[in-house]
Amino acid sequence: MSTPIQNKGYAVLHDSSVNRGSAFTEAQRKAAGLEGLLPAGVDTLELQIARVHTQLNMLDTDLQRYLFLMDLQSRNQTLFYAVLMSDAAKFMPLVYTPTVGEACQKFDHIFRSTRGLYLPISAKGRLQELMSNWPQNDIRFIVVTDGERILGLGDLGVGGMGIPIGKLALYTAVAGVPPELTLPITLDVGTNNQTLLDDPLYLGLRQQRVRGDDYHAFIAEFVDAVQALYPKCCLQWEDFANFNAVSILETYKDKICTYNDDIQGTAGIALAGLYAALRITGQKLTDQRFLFMGAGSAATGIAELISEAMVMEGLTIEEARARNWLFDINGLVESTRTDLADFQKPFAHQHASCKSFVDAINAIKPNGIVGVSTVPKLFNQAVIEAMSKINAQPIIFPYSNPTSRSECTAEEAYKWSSGKAIFASGSPFDPVTLGTKTFVPGQGNNVYIFPAMGMAVLATEAKRVTQQMFIVAAKAVAEQVTQEDLNTGLIYPPQSQILNASLHTAAKVATYVFDNGLARVERPKDIAANIKNLAYKPVYGD
Numbered sequence: 331m332s333t334p335i336q337n338k339g340y341a342v343l344h345d346s347s348v349n350r351g352s353a354f355t356e357a358q359r360k361a362a363g364l365e366g367l368l369p370a371g372v373d374t375l376e377l378q379i380a381r382v383h384t385q386l387n388m389l390d391t392d393l394q395r396y397l398f399l400m401d402l403q404s405r406n407q408t409l410f411y412a413v414l415m416s417d418a419a420k421f422m423p424l425v426y427t428p429t430v431g432e433a434c435q436k437f438d439h440i441f442r443s444t445r446g447l448y449l450p451i452s453a454k455g456r457l458q459e460l461m462s463n464w465p466q467n468d469i470r471f472i473v474v475t476d477g478e479r480i481l482g483l484g485d486l487g488v489g490g491m492g493i494p495i496g497k498l499a500l501y502t503a504v505a506g507v508p509p510e511l512t513l514p515i516t517l518d519v520g521t522n523n524q525t526l527l528d529d530p531l532y533l534g535l536r537q538q539r540v541r542g543d544d545y546h547a548f549i550a551e552f553v554d555a556v557q558a559l560y561p562k563c564c565l566q567w568e569d570f571a572n573f574n575a576v577s578i579l580e581t582y583k584d585k586i587c588t589y590n591d592d593i594q595g596t597a598g599i600a601l602a603g604l605y606a607a608l609r610i611t612g613q614k615l616t617d618q619r620f621l622f623m624g625a626g627s628a629a630t631g632i633a634e635l636i637s638e639a640m641v642m643e644g645l646t647i648e649e650a651r652a653r654n655w656l657f658d659i660n661g662l663v664e665s666t667r668t669d670l671a672d673f674q675k676p677f678a679h680q681h682a683s684c685k686s687f688v689d690a691i692n693a694i695k696p697n698g699i700v701g702v703s704t705v706p707k708l709f710n711q712a713v714i715e716a717m718s719k720i721n722a723q724p725i726i727f728p729y730s731n732p733t734s735r736s737e738c739t740a741e742e743a744y745k746w747s748s749g750k751a752i753f754a755s756g757s758p759f760d761p762v763t764l765g766t767k768t769f770v771p772g773q774g775n776n777v778y779i780f781p782a783m784g785m786a787v788l789a790t791e792a793k794r795v796t797q798q799m800f801i802v803a804a805k806a807v808a809e810q811v812t813q814e815d816l817n818t819g820l821i822y823p824p825q826s827q828i829l830n831a832s833l834h835t836a837a838k839v840a841t842y843v844f845d846n847g848l849a850r851v852e853r854p855k856d857i858a859a860n861i862k863n864l865a866y867k868p869v870y871g872d
């Protein structure tokens with residue numbers, strides 16, 4: 331619900347958390363000194379939503395629609411969320427992947443009003459002071475990036491800020507986390523993107539990225555400042571380069587309430603997809619083998635979560651990891667390779683070297699391939715055909731984002747597998763008709779996980795975010811897919827249902843948190859009802 335009106339007059343219309351624009355009633359206009367500042371007509375929220383839809387239809391490109399929606403967010407927060415929640419399936423691709431990717435690439439050129447916090451490394455030693463400038467003092471969720479690996483688009487410097495903003499908009503729109511409890515942050519440690527450094531419009535620090543001890547000291551100062559200012563806050567790391575993502579998560583995961591969305595959120599949604607896919611194939615998780623295209627932290631994150639889920643079904647962790655294989659630019663990741671980082675080594679199994687992905691498929695015989703390479707088109711016809719020869723229903727998950735980085739399209743996967751593929755992708759694709767059958771591709775995007783995780787943490791004030799919580803979330807997502815959806819190939823809940831799906835998932839995760847002594851609040855009688863009650867509702871109230 332929108333915040334009660336405290337200010338008076340013109341300022342009210344410029345405070346997005348209280349502004350209702352043309353929906354202020356006559357009595358409110360009188361009380362708040364707004365008479366004469368608005369046209370006489372008094373709208374309902376429904377009418378305002380309809381007007382927004384009309385205005386969006388007048389625009390030509392999704393980037394223009396994105397900008398319009400961002401302006402709306404800065405103008406009237408309630409209406410912004412009411413619009414998003416009026417049709418999540420329509421608006422997610424506009425405020426999130428894929429449009430947000432283009433917005434990040436063009437950030438410096440399309441910049442209008444500011445949002446969130448920008449913390450430059452030049453302010454080292456003063457982070458708490460800068461953060462105290464933020465107007466809210468109870469923050470429960472921070473999504474933070476350093477802009478180095480924005481989706482599959484690479485180093486976008488401060489332009490990466492679109493991601494924390496978009497992710498947090500979905501915390502609210504998709505799982506009801508109250509927006510005033512959220513804060514997007516960009517840590518500006520420079521950029522190695524020369525095009526940005528040469529661009530007079532670039533808005534970040536004009537220097538190469540800081541690395542090593544200075545970087546980690548800056549991260550440590552930031553974490554300390556968050557703890558000091560917002561002790562109940564959950565810190566979500568987003569779109570960091572692999573080496574930093576892995577080391578930051580290792581350093582903090584057992585100390586504070588934190589997680590990495592690209593490693594753990596993506597792993598959760600991949601596991602959910604597999605649970606649902608197994609409902610189609612009727613096979614057991616512990617009998618599966620997977621091959622990953624890409625060997626970064628998203629790949630090892632998914633491989634590890636799958637392995638841990640396999641352990642819950644009876645395998646040892648070594649047996650489980652041996653069922654998950656990685657492939658990168660230098661070929662199959664195997665134990666004789668000398669170029670591997672520590673986090674990749676658990677998945678470097680004994681095998682002859684293998685330079686071609688198709689050869690690796692024929693050697694490993696995976697049930698599924700997962701694309702986390704950020705390189706488009708790597709799942710080519712030969713790859714899909716090889717998978718289709720080995721499997722009656724090959725699992726094909728091109729997860730790289732945005733659409734321009736997807737390892738294949740839905741149409742390619744269905745066509746080249748003659749309709750046999752069980753398909754899901756990180757970015758959205760339209761349904762595909764092949765002969766008489768229409769396939770509905772699922773979006774295997776962490777958006778099914780992170781907002782629900784956020785709601786669960788809010789409802790429990792969880793001390794930690796654990797791997798088990800992601801396995802619980804994955805099961806909760808998968809169990810909501812109906813047989814009818816599975817029949818069309820859809821292995822995730824439909825996006826039109828994502829709010830309900832997230833609340834269900836949040837309740838399951840919250841129950842796990844309470845059951846396992848991870849909560850910092852008392853257990854409510856009815857966890858699901860409590861979550862529904864906590865959820866933000868985009869209405870004006872009295």
Ligand SMILES: O=C([O-])CC(=O)C(=O)O
Binds near residue numbers: 427569592731
């Ligand atoms: O933002 C998305 O769509 C999913 C994600 O975390 C990424 O690709 O980095």
Ligand SMILES: [Mg+2]
Binds near residue numbers: 481
């Ligand atoms: Mg990400």
